[in-house]
Amino acid sequence: MEYIPNILFAILLIAGVGYFAKNVKKLRRNIKLGKDVDRSDNPSERWKNMAMIALGQSKMVRRPIAGFLHVVVYIGFIIINIEVLEIIIDGLFGTHRIFSKILPDSIYGFLIGTFEVLAILVLVSVIVFWLRRNVIKLKRFLSAEMKGWPKSDGNIILYFEVVLMTLFLVMNATDVQFQDMETGNIISKHIAGLFGSGEHLHIIERVAWWLHIAGILVFLNYLYFSKHLHILLAFPNTWYANLNPKGQFKNDANVTKEVMLMMDPNADPFAAPAEADEEGEPEKFGASDVQDLNWVQLMNAYTCTECGRCTSECPANQTGKKLSPRKIMMDTRDRLEEVGKNIDANKGTFVDDGKSLLNDYITPEELWACTSCNACVEACPVNIDPLSIIMEMRKYLVMEQSAAPTELNVMMGNIENNGAPWPYNQMDRLNWKDEN
Amino acid sequence: MKVPTMAEYMAEGKQPEVLFWVGCAGSFDDRAKKITKAFVKILNNANVEFAVLGAEESCTGDPAKRSGNEFLFQMQAVTNIEVMNAYEIKKVVTACPHCFNTIKNEYPSLGGNYEVMHHTQFLKSLLDEGRLTIEGGNFKGKRITFHDPCYLGRANDVYEAPRDLIRKLDVELVEMRKCKKNGLCCGAGGAQMFKEPEPGNKDVNIERTEQALETTPDIIATGCPFCNTMMTDGIKNKEKEDSIVVQDIAELIANAQDL
Numbered sequence: 133m134e135y136i137p138n139i140l141f142a143i144l145l146i147a148g149v150g151y152f153a154k155n156v157k158k159l160r161r162n163i164k165l166g167k168d169v170d171r172s173d174n175p176s177e178r179w180k181n182m183a184m185i186a187l188g189q190s191k192m193v194r195r196p197i198a199g200f201l202h203v204v205v206y207i208g209f210i211i212i213n214i215e216v217l218e219i220i221i222d223g224l225f226g227t228h229r230i231f232s233k234i235l236p237d238s239i240y241g242f243l244i245g246t247f248e249v250l251a252i253l254v255l256v257s258v259i260v261f262w263l264r265r266n267v268i269k270l271k272r273f274l275s276a277e278m279k280g281w282p283k284s285d286g287n288i289i290l291y292f293e294v295v296l297m298t299l300f301l302v303m304n305a306t307d308v309q310f311q312d313m314e315t316g317n318i319i320s321k322h323i324a325g326l327f328g329s330g331e332h333l334h335i336i337e338r339v340a341w342w343l344h345i346a347g348i349l350v351f352l353n354y355l356y357f358s359k360h361l362h363i364l365l366a367f368p369n370t371w372y373a374n375l376n377p378k379g380q381f382k383n384d385a386n387v388t389k390e391v392m393l394m395m396d397p398n399a400d401p402f403a404a405p406a407e408a409d410e411e412g413e414p415e416k417f418g419a420s421d422v423q424d425l426n427w428v429q430l431m432n433a434y435t436c437t438e439c440g441r442c443t444s445e446c447p448a449n450q451t452g453k454k455l456s457p458r459k460i461m462m463d464t465r466d467r468l469e470e471v472g473k474n475i476d477a478n479k480g481t482f483v484d485d486g487k488s489l490l491n492d493y494i495t496p497e498e499l500w501a502c503t504s505c506n507a508c509v510e511a512c513p514v515n516i517d518p519l520s521i522i523m524e525m526r527k528y529l530v531m532e533q534s535a536a537p538t539e540l541n542v543m544m545g546n547i548e549n550n551g552a553p554w555p556y557n558q559m560d561r562l563n564w565k566d567e568n
Numbered sequence: 569m570k571v572p573t574m575a576e577y578m579a580e581g582k583q584p585e586v587l588f589w590v591g592c593a594g595s596f597d598d599r600a601k602k603i604t605k606a607f608v609k610i611l612n613n614a615n616v617e618f619a620v621l622g623a624e625e626s627c628t629g630d631p632a633k634r635s636g637n638e639f640l641f642q643m644q645a646v647t648n649i650e651v652m653n654a655y656e657i658k659k660v661v662t663a664c665p666h667c668f669n670t671i672k673n674e675y676p677s678l679g680g681n682y683e684v685m686h687h688t689q690f691l692k693s694l695l696d697e698g699r700l701t702i703e704g705g706n707f708k709g710k711r712i713t714f715h716d717p718c719y720l721g722r723a724n725d726v727y728e729a730p731r732d733l734i735r736k737l738d739v740e741l742v743e744m745r746k747c748k749k750n751g752l753c754c755g756a757g758g759a760q761m762f763k764e765p766e767p768g769n770k771d772v773n774i775e776r777t778e779q780a781l782e783t784t785p786d787i788i789a790t791g792c793p794f795c796n797t798m799m800t801d802g803i804k805n806k807e808k809e810d811s812i813v814v815q816d817i818a819e820l821i822a823n824a825q826d827l
Contacts, residue, residue, distance in 0.1 A: 376673070377669075377672075377673050377723060377724050377725070378722055378723045378724075379669040379673055379718075379719050379722075379723025379724050380669070380673030380674060380723075381633060381634075381674065383638075383642065383645075383674060383677050383678060384638045384642075387638045387639050387642050388642060388677075388678065390639070391639065391642040391643055391646055392646070394643070395646055395647075395650075417638065418636065418638075445750070447752055447753040447755060447772045447775070447776075448766070448768070448772070450752075450772075450775060451755075451765075451768045451769060451770040451771060451772050451774075451775050452767075452768030452769030452770060453765070453766045453767070453768040454766065454767075455766070497766055497767075500763075500766055501765070501766040501768075502758050503718070503753045503755060503756070503757040503758040503760050503772065504634050504718075504757050504758030504759075505718040505722065505752075505753035505757050505758070506718060506722040506723055507718075507722065507750075507751075507752070507753065509722075510722050510749055510750070523634070523636065525636075526634075526635060526636030527636040527637075527638055528636070529636055530635060530636035530637045531636065531637065531638060531639060536635055536636065536637075537763050537764075539762055539763035539764065540635045540759055540762060540763050542762075543631060543635070543759065543762035543763075544631075544632055544635060544637050544640055547627045547629070547631070547632055547640060547644065548640060551592075551625075551626030551627050551644070552592040552595070552596060552626070552627050553592055553627060553631050553761075553762055554592065554596055554597075556595075556596045558623055558626060559623045560595075560596075560623075561590070561595045561596075561621075561622055561623050561625055562571070562573070562595070562620065562622040562623060563595075564590075564594075564595060564601040564604055564605065565569065565571045567601065
């Protein structure tokens with residue numbers, strides 16, 4: 133009978149981690165629905181970016197208030213989780229505060245003391261975050277795409293953090309043995325009084341302890357269903373981010389093949405395409421759905437935590453156009469989830485559902501409002517690239533559907549006919565020389 | 569004004585130091601042509617051996633690519649590369665950040681490998697080599713704010729060359745609240761120059777002009793013919809064209825040199 137709590141704990145742990153692992157597999161599969169793209173070059177630069185941007189939060193602090201609070205919550209969360217290791221060992225082996233037996237009192241006290249201080253700092257930051265979202269009503273949290281689930285999601289995460297931090301402090305405050313050690317209880321000693329004294333303390337302590345670990349496991353599993361996945365995906369996302377100059381848009385290799393053929397004076401226009409059937413259907417230009425994007429773009433979508441810095445920097449959005457780079461990322465993720473569920477429901481294959489990322493999620497009006505200025509890319513604290521998705525979708529609109537706005541068709545017609553976006557004769561290009 | 573073409577150089581069996589890629593705006597747009605001429609005057613004055621392609625130049629394909637027409641872009645690119653490679657061009661300078669970005673970043677994988685410089689970078693290098701002197705006489709004490717072109721700044725991380733040149737003019741360089749990495753677009757990029765904006769509550773160039781006006785400048789300096797158009801339109805919209813001028817850095821320098 134005495135092993136029942138240990139067994140229960142093990143079951144809880146396995147269930148929590150197991151379900152999460154299952155969803156991570158699904159996440160990987162969904163991301164891999166994207167096209168291949170090689171981002172393995174220059175690993176040293178990539179590690180550096182990951183260390184600076186994801187671990188070091190260098191782009192977060194460009195906005196000092198949100199950045200500082202975020203760093204507090206981030207450090208707090210990571211460091212306090214060392215405590216989880218102790219909880220897991222205690223839970224599995226039926227020990228109590230195993231580290232206090234191994235480590236000298238002063239060191240154990242220092243550790244727990246640090247966690248307690250961080251827990252309070254996290255609580256304060258989270259409250260400010262909540263106020264920013266719900267009371268101060270910052271513009272970027274009020275956009276159309278932030279209604280409903282995205283808004284609740286943001287708040288639920290904050291509530292989770294409040295509950296977890298509170299449980300941690302309550303657990304310490306009601307632990308008579310720990311309080312008697314008189315070391316490391318910097319914060320909890322002040323709230324210990326609230327709980328009185330007596331046998332019931334032990335019960336409160338146990339309840340808080342169990343709820344704390346259960347809460348952590350629930351939170352872990354919540355990630356997959358939430359924008360909060362960024363706490364994990366920020367790392368690979370910054371590693372695999374584009375390293376080329378932001379103005380360099382990839383040249384489509386399939387188009388190059390055709391262009392080179394057209395430019396080759398020796399090419400036989402009537403020749404049967406050599407081994408054309410190798411790959412079956414000709415490659416589609418651009419993207420109308422998530423499968424047409426590359427896997428880094430899909431990972432970007434799962435990484436986005438909807439902070440909205442991209443949208444608040446976007447010139448189109450600032451001037452009232454429909455385009456919101458954040459919505460581009462959220463739409464991509466939501467559609468990808470829909471495609472993933474479709475695959476799950478159809479025994480591993482995608483069955484056409486008559487929907488697509490284009491039109492059903494992202495409208496041409498949004499895509500055509502982009503000035504390709506890269507402000508969104510620059511603003512993203514984890515190097516997400518909404519612009520590349522917009523450009524792929526424009527490519528589909530123009531090359532597969534000939535659906536460019538009329539004025540752009542005129543401009544492109546001019547380039548084709550006379551080598552300039554305006555209807556001037558190419559032979560007149562040097563006329564300026566002789567004009568006054 | 570001496571404007572030799574590559575064909576002329578070739579006929580003499582010579583190679584210029586640099587190809588000046590004029591670009592479509594620089595060739596055809598009345599306002600941008602003034603920038604082209606100002607830059608040429610500076611080059612002439614500094615005895616730089618340059619040449620243009622003239623009628624052999626064609627659109628780089630930037631607006632086509634940004635519109636999504638990859639095919640047209642690559643056709644333009646490959647044609648231009650063929651011309652430039654035939655002339656064995658090594659170094660290119662252009663006063664248009666869009667041409668600059670395209671030739672520098674998107675031509676190499678199609679076979680066009682050149683050292684590409686924005687005209688502000690090129691002028692800065694002339695300055696550093698002592699081939700160009702800038703005296704700020706005409707501008708002393710004026711307040712100038714610089715509008716970062718997206719395709720020079722964020723797209724290629726060039727922020728200092730234009731500013732170094734402006735500082736040489738003995739002026740007060742005042743930065744807008746949104747500058748450098750955080751600069752706001754003028755509204756012309758991504759082929760927006762060639763179409764009406766989508767419905768909204770304001771035009772991007774008006775928003776940017778308002779940011780520029782916050783610095784109470786005498787001059788708004790630009791480094792891109794399209795930004796120049798957008799900011800000029802913005803200033804007209806605000807009825808400030810009598811007190812504020814929008815000028816390219818090349819024009820400011822040519823002015824300072826009384827060229």
